[in-house]
Amino acid sequence: MGISHETITLPSIHSTKIEAKDVSCFMYFMGINAIVSAYSFLVLLLPKTSLLWRSIVVSDMVAAMLLASINSATLGMFYMEMKGNSHARWSPICDLVSSYCTRVLTAVIAGYVALGMYFFNNIFCLCMSLNPLLLQAPKKEPPPPKK
DSSP, X not given: OTTOEEEEEOSSSOEEEEEGGGSHHHHHHHHHHHHHXXXXXXXXXXXXXXXXXXXXXXXXXXXXXXXXXXXHHHHHHHHHHHHOBTTTTBOOOTXXXXXXXXXXXXXXXXXXXXXXXXXXXXXXXXXXXXXXXGTSOOOOOOOOOOO
């Protein structure tokens, strides 16, 4: 997303450079993904015996909701750039700047893949933190004494 830019020349005006940083939604997308990536890396450094794991599950859910919200907003903005909005008189720009739109679409797809992986990881961590029996082998009870 950060490298999405392209310069176009329109007949009615001079050349214009279109960049992802011109759209605040795309900047939010890059920022939230960077924050969640840094947070996830820091969680990897947490020891297994730490007492913070139950609170980490809650923080992971918050991070997943941030990812879901920004992916949805970014997809909506990309759709607006691709199809336009006739009611607001916004013309589509993807037919003018195809490489820009290809890069943005690639970032959106990667964001949704990351979101899916993050949700899978959250469900796994939730199961592991709430059910420690899955981490330990079940203890066998000694058989009752024979009479």
